[in-house]
Amino acid sequence: MHYRQLMRALSPKTWLTLARQEIVPIAIFLGIALPVLAFFEIADEVGEGEARWFDESLLLALRTSDPADPIGPGWFETSVMDITALGGFAVLALVTLLAVGYLLAIKRWGGALMLLAATLGGTAISEGLKMGFNRPRPDLVAHIVETTSMSFPSGHAMLSAVTYLTLGALIARTQDSRQLRGYVLGAAILLTLLIGASRVYLGVHWPTDVLAGWCLGAAWALVCWTAATWLTRDKAPT
Numbered sequence: 001m002h003y004r005q006l007m008r009a010l011s012p013k014t015w016l017t018l019a020r021q022e023i024v025p026i027a028i029f030l031g032i033a034l035p036v037l038a039f040f041e042i043a044d045e046v047g048e049g050e051a052r053w054f055d056e057s058l059l060l061a062l063r064t065s066d067p068a069d070p071i072g073p074g075w076f077e078t079s080v081m082d083i084t085a086l087g088g089f090a091v092l093a094l095v096t097l098l099a100v101g102y103l104l105a106i107k108r109w110g111g112a113l114m115l116l117a118a119t120l121g122g123t124a125i126s127e128g129l130k131m132g133f134n135r136p137r138p139d140l141v142a143h144i145v146e147t148t149s150m151s152f153p154s155g156h157a158m159l160s161a162v163t164y165l166t167l168g169a170l171i172a173r174t175q176d177s178r179q180l181r182g183y184v185l186g187a188a189i190l191l192t193l194l195i196g197a198s199r200v201y202l203g204v205h206w207p208t209d210v211l212a213g214w215c216l217g218a219a220w221a222l223v224c225w226t227a228a229t230w231l232t233r234d235k236a237p238t
Contacts (some may be wrong), residue, residue: 031222035215039153042212046135047153055206059141062201068142080198081145087156087195092119092163099167111170114228122162122220126155126213137204144202154205154213157196161217162224164188170224192217203214 032097045051062071070077085091096119103112127149135152137143149155168188172181199205 027132028222028226032063032219032226033221038214039215039219041216042208043152045135046133046206046208046212051206051208052143055138055208056140057208058200059138059203062203063141065142070144070203075143080201081219083194084145084156084189084202086200087160087198089155092159095167096163098171103170110228111203113165114224115170117227118162118221118224119159122159122217123155125216125220126153126158129153129216130155135206135209138206141203143204147204151205152212153216154209155195156199156200157192157205157213158217158220159213160195161192161214162221165218165221166224169221182184189235 025111041050048082060067063069064071074212096115100115103109130150130152134150135154137147139152164186165188168185172184175181175184192214196210199210200207
C-alpha cells in the first residue's frame with residue numbers, strides 16, 4: 001500500500017497508540033536523565049564552592065537577626081518540625097512496611113517488590129553518596145533538630161521523594177479518574193517538597209543538599225517504576 005494511503009487508513013485511535021509508543025519512552029528518558037544531570041551539576045557546583053553564596057543567602061534569609069531563631073511564630077516552627085518527621089527513617093520505614101504488607105495481602109507482588117526495591121535502593125544510594133561527598137552540615141545557623149549523618153545529599157529529601165512518589169504512582173495506577181490520579185500524584189509531590197523545604201528552614205541542610213536529594217530521589221523513583229512496568233507489561237496490573 002502506498003505510504004499516503006496507509007497514513008489515511010490509520011484511525012485516530014491508531015494514531016494515538018502510535019504517538020504514545022513514541023512519546024512515552026522519550027518522556028521517561030527525559031524524566032530520568034534531566035534530574036540526574038541536574039544532580040551532577042549541583043554536585044559540581046558544591047564541590048567547587050560556587051554554590052556557597054546561594055546556600056548561605058537562603059539560610060540567613062530564613063533567620064531573624066539571631067542565627068538561632070528561624071523566622072515566623074513559635075507554632076510555625078513546631079509545625080515544620082512535625083512535617084520534617086514525615087521524612088525521617090522511622091516514619092518512612094513504617095509507611096513502607098505497612099504499604100508492602102497491604103500489597104502482599106491483596107497479592108500485588110509486583111507493587112510490593114517495586115516499593116521495597118525503591119526504598120532500599122534509595123537508602124543505599126543516599127548513604128553511599130553522603131559518605132562519598134562527606135559534606136559537613138551547615139555551621140552558619142543553629143540546628144533546630146538533631147542530626148548525625150553527613151549533609152549531601154539530603155536523605156530526607158531523597159528518600160521522601162522515593163517513598164511518597166512511588167506510593168503515589170502505585171495508588172494513582174488504581175484510579176480510573178484522571179482527576180483522582182492527578183490529585184494523588186500532586187499530594188505526593190507536595191509532601192515531598194514540604195519535607196525537603198523543612199530541612200532548610202530547620203538549619204540542618206544546605207539548600208543545595210535538598211535540591212540534589214529531590215533530583216536523585218525523583219529519578220530513582222521513576223527508574224524503579226519504569227522497571228516494574230516493563231517487567232509486568234504482559235501481566236495483570238500490579
